[in-house]
Amino acid sequence: MTSLVLSTATRFLLPLMLLFSLFLLLRGHNDPGGGFVGGLVAATGFVLYALAYGVEAAQRVLRVHPRVLIAIGLLCALGSGALACMSGQPFLTGLWSGYEIPVLGKVGTPLVFDVGVYVMVVGVTLLIIFSLAEE
Amino acid sequence: MATLLAFVIGGLYAAGLYLMMRRNLVKLILGLVLLSNGANLLLFTMAGLTPAQPPLIPPGASRLSTSAADPLPQALILTAIVIGFGIIAFLLVLVHRTVHAVGTDDLDAVRTTDT
Amino acid sequence: MTILPVLPVVIPLTVAAVSLLAWRWRALQRWLGLAGTMALFGTVLWLFAVVWRDGVQVTQLGNWPAPFGITFVADLFSAIMLLLAGLMGVVVVLYSLASISPAHEAFGYYPLLQILLAGVCGAFLTGDIFNLYVWFEVMLIASFVLLALGGERPQLEGAVKYVTLNLISSTFFLTAVGILYGITGTLNLADLSRVLSSEPQPDLTLTVAMLFLVAFGIKAAVFPLFFWLPAAYHTPPVAVTALFSGLLTKVGVYASMRVFTLLFMPQGNSIRLLLLLIAGLTMVTGVLGAVAQNEFRRLLSFHIVSQIGYLLMGLGLFTPPALTGAIFFMAHVIVAKAALFLVSGITYRLTGTYELKKLGGLSHTYPGLALLFLLPAFSLAGIPPLSGFWAKLILIRAGLGAEHYVIVATALAVSILTLFSMTKIWTEVFWKEYPEQGPSPASSVPLWSVPVRLALFFPTAVLAACSVMMGLAVEPCLAVAQRAAEQLLHPAAYVQAVLGRLP
Numbered sequence: 114m115t116s117l118v119l120s121t122a123t124r125f126l127l128p129l130m131l132l133f134s135l136f137l138l139l140r141g142h143n144d145p146g147g148g149f150v151g152g153l154v155a156a157t158g159f160v161l162y163a164l165a166y167g168v169e170a171a172q173r174v175l176r177v178h179p180r181v182l183i184a185i186g187l188l189c190a191l192g193s194g195a196l197a198c199m200s201g202q203p204f205l206t207g208l209w210s211g212y213e214i215p216v217l218g219k220v221g222t223p224l225v226f227d228v229g230v231y232v233m234v235v236g237v238t239l240l241i242i243f244s245l246a247e248e
Numbered sequence: 249m250a251t252l253l254a255f256v257i258g259g260l261y262a263a264g265l266y267l268m269m270r271r272n273l274v275k276l277i278l279g280l281v282l283l284s285n286g287a288n289l290l291l292f293t294m295a296g297l298t299p300a301q302p303p304l305i306p307p308g309a310s311r312l313s314t315s316a317a318d319p320l321p322q323a324l325i326l327t328a329i330v331i332g333f334g335i336i337a338f339l340l341v342l343v344h345r346t347v348h349a350v351g352t353d354d355l356d357a358v359r360t361t362d363t
Numbered sequence: 364m365t366i367l368p369v370l371p372v373v374i375p376l377t378v379a380a381v382s383l384l385a386w387r388w389r390a391l392q393r394w395l396g397l398a399g400t401m402a403l404f405g406t407v408l409w410l411f412a413v414v415w416r417d418g419v420q421v422t423q424l425g426n427w428p429a430p431f432g433i434t435f436v437a438d439l440f441s442a443i444m445l446l447l448a449g450l451m452g453v454v455v456v457l458y459s460l461a462s463i464s465p466a467h468e469a470f471g472y473y474p475l476l477q478i479l480l481a482g483v484c485g486a487f488l489t490g491d492i493f494n495l496y497v498w499f500e501v502m503l504i505a506s507f508v509l510l511a512l513g514g515e516r517p518q519l520e521g522a523v524k525y526v527t528l529n530l531i532s533s534t535f536f537l538t539a540v541g542i543l544y545g546i547t548g549t550l551n552l553a554d555l556s557r558v559l560s561s562e563p564q565p566d567l568t569l570t571v572a573m574l575f576l577v578a579f580g581i582k583a584a585v586f587p588l589f590f591w592l593p594a595a596y597h598t599p600p601v602a603v604t605a606l607f608s609g610l611l612t613k614v615g616v617y618a619s620m621r622v623f624t625l626l627f628m629p630q631g632n633s634i635r636l637l638l639l640l641i642a643g644l645t646m647v648t649g650v651l652g653a654v655a656q657n658e659f660r661r662l663l664s665f666h667i668v669s670q671i672g673y674l675l676m677g678l679g680l681f682t683p684p685a686l687t688g689a690i691f692f693m694a695h696v697i698v699a700k701a702a703l704f705l706v707s708g709i710t711y712r713l714t715g716t717y718e719l720k721k722l723g724g725l726s727h728t729y730p731g732l733a734l735l736f737l738l739p740a741f742s743l744a745g746i747p748p749l750s751g752f753w754a755k756l757i758l759i760r761a762g763l764g765a766e767h768y769v770i771v772a773t774a775l776a777v778s779i780l781t782l783f784s785m786t787k788i789w790t791e792v793f794w795k796e797y798p799e800q801g802p803s804p805a806s807s808v809p810l811w812s813v814p815v816r817l818a819l820f821f822p823t824a825v826l827a828a829c830s831v832m833m834g835l836a837v838e839p840c841l842a843v844a845q846r847a848a849e850q851l852l853h854p855a856a857y858v859q860a861v862l863g864r865l866p
Binding site: 268273276280283284286287288290291293294295296320321324327328331334335338339342343345346349350358359360361362 | 493496497500503504507508511514515516517519520521522523524526527530531533534537538540541542544545550594595597598
């Protein structure tokens with residue numbers, strides 16, 4: 114089943130949704146948003162693509178296997194926690210850089226953790242949905 | 249409001265358990281979904297129902313205003329929902345495979361490993 | 364060292380992530396798994412030494428102070444359980460090297476094993492009741508997949524029951540956590556202990572205790588909630604069964620020991636009686652189920668249930684010697700039971716069957732294997748001087764000391780039945796002549812290469828040796844268990860270490 118409307122709209126929607134997911138990710142520290150919601154929105158974009166063009170096409174657009182995303186996300190999150198350990202603080206303590214970056218504000222390990230969550234949520238959601246779609 | 253929610257929770261648990269005791273694998277999943285949602289609602293209700301602000305620290309302030317809701321149950325429910333989502337997804341695949349392997353969705357046919 | 368208590372979780376998770384990246388390189392995954400579990404074992408040894416020397420170790424994750432953030436706590440009981448988990452990890456990965464099929468490896472067997480270990484270690488370490496729920500789920504999801512991996516019909520059937528029952532148990536757990544939070548407004552175990560002992564609310568506390576009992580009871584497979592275990596445990600590859608038998612049900616027992624000693628025991632006389640009743644019934648039904656079985660792994664699966672009863676008996680008696688016995692028994696049964704499962708796997712490799720009727724004559728052809736079976740089997744039945752004898756002796760003396768004669772009589776009778784069912788396996792598998800005409804398949808099995816033999820027999824031998832060692836070096840082992848029991852009975856030190864002040 115292919116729908117011209119859906120497949121045309123998806124071409125525009127996927128990049129928009131990815132941008133929106135990044136916005137949610139960066140906004141998340143003090144406001145509603147964060148890695149989890151951002152990751153879900155990004156995953157939804159790819160699922161939409163899979164609905165319009167098929168799972169294989171979506172996997173091509175994603176370029177890497179969702180499993181790799183899970184691993185990278187997990188390592189990111191663990192790494193952000195381990196950074197605190199190296200400076201003698203308990204695991205997962207937030208460390209902040211001293212100066213502000215224009216758009217992002219102060220950057221610290223919680224952002225790295227959130228990026229890890231984001232990547233991992235994309236990976237897990239897509240792994241589940243792709244394998245369900247292939248059933 | 250809490251009383252109403254208590255009845256809703258009770259209803260969800262009862263419906264979930266009832267569905268799980270049917271002999272159908274798909275109803276088993278639906279029952280589990282209802283049951284886990286009942287538990288989430290219970291977490292929500294038990295933390296106390298008060299009309300309150302979203303637990304966000306306003307810009308410039310350093311602590312939550314006293315009229316803010318308790319953020320912890322919300323975090324707990326979110327975690328529980330995510331875990332439930334993952335498990336239900338796994339269970340769907342498992343039941344799908346089981347129905348293929350056994351050839352029926354009747355739970356009474358799934359007994360060859362019982363003792 | 365504030366990092367030490369989180370390492371047992373971080374190491375397996377990191378290894379799992381790296382193994383996921385090395386998805387196509389199976390050999391690399393294998394060695395990563397082995398190196399990861401070795402590192403885990405080394406870390407928990409270190410942690411054990413530190414806890415033994417300096418007392419309870421605490422780390423506040425994210426540097427959030429105690430009742431607000433998530434706390435990781437390692438007291439001596441946690442450290443003992445972690446040590447056993449690390450040992451099981453190494454042993455099972457070694458055994459898997461020779462016994463797990465490429466098809467299983469292709470579906471991510473090794474990463475899943477690491478995630479399971481991370482979940483188990485997290486459950487042993489966490490000091491927060493909701494976090495305990497999360498680690499339970501991490502462990503369970505990994506175990507669901509490990510159980511169903513391979514996708515044969517018996518596995519799927521077993522997995523459906525296992526998943527369903529465990530989900531119901533999780534719902535009960537969550538319900539209990541919700542009500543507990545409603546009563547006390549805190550989730551930190553130490554803080555809960557403080558609140559519940561300073562402002563007792565007997566009725567609500569009893570409700571919550573019963574909900575926890577059901578939740579942990581399903582996971583620990585106690586009477587009458589154990590039916591999923593014998594229906595599921597004999598279906599996956601034997602390395603998985605050994606790991607499950609060693610760790611999963613024991614996490615349920617660990618959780619009930621931790622939660623009940625911290626929260627409910629000080630007031631709970633009726634809870635103790637109920638626990639003893641459940642303990643007795645669990646022992647009896649488990650061993651009766653085992654006696655009736657004619658299949659190697661099903662018989663052993665029922666024995667898991669029966670042994671859980673002894674652990675609950677220690678908790679129900681709730682005296683210092685009883686808890687000492689329960690902790691010693693825990694170490695003993697994890698080691699001995701896993702060794703027996705590994706032996707059943709080797710037997711299957713030799714003969715191609717688990718049916719006792721079709722087996723026979725293995726003591727002539729494989730005397731070494733017979734010895735490896737005999738040691739843990741006699742240990743489980745409680746023959747001196749093996750570890751099981753001491754474990755049961757301490758528990759029974761504790762029962763006599765507390766004047767609970769019914770449970771003592773039950774434990775002794777169940778012990779005899781255990782011996783009976785172990786001798787049943789012994790005569791059927793090892794002693795009697797091979798039942799069918801012609802040479803037994805065991806005599807014509809192609810000679811295994813040295814690495815395969817090493818990977819199959821070495822871990823089994825290590826576990827059997829552990830069982831013997833725990834029996835011979837009973838004094839130091841008991842000293843450790845005794846101190847762990849003291850810490851469980853007097854949670855003040857635990858509470859103070861977590862909250863940083865006196866309760």
